[in-house]
Amino acid sequence: MEHPIPSGLPDPVKPGDLLMLEITALTPQGDGIAHTVGLGQGRVVFVSQAVPGDQVVAQITEIKRNYLVGRIRSLISPSPQRVRPACIVADKCGGCQWQHVSYAQQLATKQQILRDALERIGGLTLPQPVPILGSRQPLRYRNKVTYPITKPEGQPLRMGYYQRGSHRLVNLNQCPVQDERLDVFLREIKRDLQETGWSVYDESRHQGHLRHLGLRIGRRTREVLLTLVSCSRRLPHLESWAERWMQRYPDLVGVCLNLNSARTNAIFGPETEVIAGRGSLREEFAGFSLWIDSTSFFQVNTEQAEAFFTWIADQLNLRGEETILDAYCGIGTLTLLLAQRAKRAMGVEALPEAVAQARYNAQFNGIASAQFFQGTVEQVLPTLPPADIVVLDPPRRGCDRQVLETLKLRRPPRIVYISCHPATLARDLQILLAEGSYRLTQWRAADFFPQTGHVEGVAFLERV
Known part of the structure; x- marks a missing residue:
């Protein structure tokens, strides 16, 4: 040797x-x-x-x-922080990266990742952090999953996640990070899809139809939505299968078909059809009811999102007199929470379907102080009245530079920046803090995705 x-x-x-x-x-x-x-x-x-x-x-x-x-x-x-993974294919599956690491070490690392980004990329001098918000449930927390589907020639149909850095699928029958009530759907729907004989999409040849299985569950209501993603509607007897599933699973409230014929890595296409039942599930969140479509963005960790957003609202010490702007608001989850405590909360979202759902959620919960505007933040922001607090919660790429420049001109008294990507958070904070017109008063990390390297963060800015 x-x-x-x-x-x-x-x-x-x-x-x-x-x-x-x-x-x-x-x-x-x-x-x-x-x-x-x-x-x-x-x-x-x-x-x-x-x-x-x-x-x-x-x-x-x-x-x-x-x-x-x-x-x-x-x-x-071996390190004292090394643990046995909860999943037998954790070393192969690309869905999780950290199952071999103790949860205490995961939290410490995520806190450090956010700190390093703010200090090294943003060049910021940081106040002492609030301890990272860890998840009470490091496993079985995901309320939504989307599984790619493949069918190698002469072999059974497979569903699961890709191996890290590849398009080789790891076949799964259960997953320890998803809500345990979804495991039965993964196993049994996979078997049924094999039986249907429907053609499965081959990404290398851009042929076939069935691409993904999507599952979403209301953690508090138990309601489940099942969504098939296909290149076309050419799935014989789809309605019969949908009715069979609706009868078999008491918690299944809807079966949807999403059409995605593009040669792309994007999971969902622009059109979704309800095949059986309804196209939305109901979830309880922070004291109100949310209606969530099969393809809408909603945080995959319900309990952690509720705890984090409630903590953020608490830090603002709202008196009921404030006007708040919630940029990149999605279906209005945080907007509604803030609207309950403020005089007025305005949400801005680019996707028309999300805005329609946000408005419905406000109406359903009787929250008249919430208003929603459709369009990109850079287009809509200059048209809105001044806000006492601006909340930014952009996608991973961060804020458009025009948004940051508009905020620097308008100089709202407080800005709250929520981020799912420490590097873009650090970059955007550096821009907002550059002229010394704001100061960073507080920052905190939160773990929405235990067993993975993803980390959420929030920064509170006050006008100087």
Whole structure:
């Protein structure tokens, strides 16, 4: 057997070499981070499936200009933060990255990821953070899943998640991060889809029809929506199958068909048809009822979103006299919560279907102080009256630069920026804080996606 090289020996290091390393940190992708000493003045080594505190012998698989990539050949001393994954295919499935890491270590890493982004990318001087908001339920929390469907020639139909960095599907019959009440649908609907004989989409040839199975559940109401994504409506006897499913599952309130014929990685297309039952489920959230369509955006961790949004509203110390603007409001989840405590809450959303659903949710709950405007934030923001508080909750790409410049001109007294991507949060905060007209008063991380590297964050700004 080859002998491992102590990490302090000099170059050259080449693919296949074995290095003794201590893992000191964790990437969002689930790789452990180690540092060599003396190898070209020291280099970073990313080691797959490693945990902070592990001492390993790693085999180098790739040599890049600024870093090395390796895999564990042997575990000399496992970290106290290393745990047995809850899923038997956790090392293969790309749905989760951190199941081999203790939840305490996950939270500490997410707090550090947000801090590093704000300090290193944003160049910000940070006040002391509020401790990260951890999830009370690190498993079985997802209220929505969408499974790709494949059918290799001569083999049974498969559903699951792709392996990390590939389009090789890992076939699943249950998933420990989704609501456990969805497991039966995953197993039994997969069997039924095999029986239907419907053609399955082949992305390499852009042929076939059936692409994804989508499931969504109301955590408090138990209502379930089932959505098939297909390139066309050519699914024989679809109505009969939908009625069969509605009769079999008492909690199933609707079966929908979403049409997506584009050669794209986007899951949903622009058109959704209700095949049986209804196209929305009802969920209880922060004391009101939400109606959520099969393709609408809604946080996948209901309990954590409720806890985080309620905490944010509490921090604002609203007196019932404020006008609030909720940009990128989706179906109005946070807008309605704030409208209950303020004089007026205005939500802005680009998607017409989401705005229609937000308006319906406001009407259904009798919240007259909530108003919703359709259009992009950069288009609508200049047309709205001044707000005492502006809430930003953009997609991963962050805010359009025009939105930030408009805010700097309007100078609302307070800005709350909620983000699902620390890097774009840091970039946008740097712009908002550049001229010294605002100061950062508070920031906090929250874990909406246990077992993964995703982290939410919020920053509170006050006008100087």
